[in-house]
Amino acid sequence: MNPLTTRAHHNKAHPLKNLPDERLIEDARNGNVHAFETLVKRYEQMVYGFSFKMCRNKEKADETLQDTFINVYKNLQQFNGNSKFSTWLYSIVTNNCLMNRRKRKMDQEMVSLDEPPVEEGAHHHGTIPSWEDTPAEKMMNTELRSRLDTSIQKLPQDYRVVFILRDIEGQSIEETAQILKLSIPAVKSRLRRARIFLREQLNDYMVQ
Amino acid sequence: MKKTQRHTLNCRSVYKHICENLDADIDSAKCRRIRAHIEECENCTAYLDSLKKTVYLYRAYPTPLVSTNAHKELIAKIPFATVSEKKRRSLG
Numbered sequence: 478m479n480p481l482t483t484r485a486h487h488n489k490a491h492p493l494k495n496l497p498d499e500r501l502i503e504d505a506r507n508g509n510v511h512a513f514e515t516l517v518k519r520y521e522q523m524v525y526g527f528s529f530k531m532c533r534n535k536e537k538a539d540e541t542l543q544d545t546f547i548n549v550y551k552n553l554q555q556f557n558g559n560s561k562f563s564t565w566l567y568s569i570v571t572n573n574c575l576m577n578r579r580k581r582k583m584d585q586e587m588v589s590l591d592e593p594p595v596e597e598g599a600h601h602h603g604t605i606p607s608w609e610d611t612p613a614e615k616m617m618n619t620e621l622r623s624r625l626d627t628s629i630q631k632l633p634q635d636y637r638v639v640f641i642l643r644d645i646e647g648q649s650i651e652e653t654a655q656i657l658k659l660s661i662p663a664v665k666s667r668l669r670r671a672r673i674f675l676r677e678q679l680n681d682y683m684v685q
Numbered sequence: 686m687k688k689t690q691r692h693t694l695n696c697r698s699v700y701k702h703i704c705e706n707l708d709a710d711i712d713s714a715k716c717r718r719i720r721a722h723i724e725e726c727e728n729c730t731a732y733l734d735s736l737k738k739t740v741y742l743y744r745a746y747p748t749p750l751v752s753t754n755a756h757k758e759l760i761a762k763i764p765f766a767t768v769s770e771k772k773r774r775s776l777g
């Protein structure tokens with residue numbers, strides 16, 4: 478290793494964590510290792526959480542986390558500031574998630590969503606118990622978790638990613654469209670089908 | 686033929702748009718009609734509620750945290766030297 482390029486670890490407290498993304502990106506581009514580390518700290522949980530929700534597996538999420546920040550570092554010059562850094566980051570994680578998936582050829586029983594899965598008359602089940610009063614921790618038992626995992630894994634990736642970005646991560650419809658390079662009607666249509674599909678998968682949790 | 690068919694077909698057209706209603710209240714005539722229907726229709730109210738519950742359950746699913754170890758491994762894998770070396774070369 479070239480001694481000139483070895484990372485120096487300063488113990489001196491850096492005010493870096495108070496700097497805005499744009500400034501850290503600029504500093505990181507100019508070779509400031511600490512600026513990049515600060516960006517990693519700021520966004521690693523978002524990247525890890527998102528990839529975990531996509532692949533429902535901690536090891537794969539770890540792998541995607543590493544691949545993503547390696548790609549971010551290599552492509553930092555390409556970030557043009559026209560979008561939020563988080564939007565750009567999400568698009569890189571998405572690509573890495575999908576690539577890792579293809580690499581492994583792990584797609585399990587996927588369903589086709591070409592036809593909407595709603596059956597006529599399938600929703601005549603009266604009222605639903607007031608689930609809003611039940612704390613999430615009480616509901617979230619092992620059985621329900623595993624049902625949520627298997628249900629979302631049956632959803633094709635293109636639909637799953639829209640559902641996770643919009644409904645779980647709370648990105649706007651517009652941001653989701655930008656991240657996935659889709660039109661807004663396409664995002665809405667996938668979102669609708671994904672929600673309906675997942676709701677059908679959880680049908681027995683709805684009627685009690 | 687089911688006697689509820691007229692009603693069901695009406696509900697079906699509501700289902701098509703019901704999801705968008707989960708997002709924003711768009712104040713169009715179409716959305717007002719949909720909202721008016723939902724308010725009066727038990728089936729659609731229950732269905733909308735079940736869609737909200739679906740999203741709620743996925744949101745409530747706990748997300749694991751990045752461990753200190755995973756963070757260290759990640760930092761160790763960033764090719765800091767390579768890129769700054771390139772930059773230094775291109776500058777010099």
Ligand SMILES: [Zn+2]
Pocket residue numbers: 695696699722723726727728729730
């Ligand atoms: Zn109805």
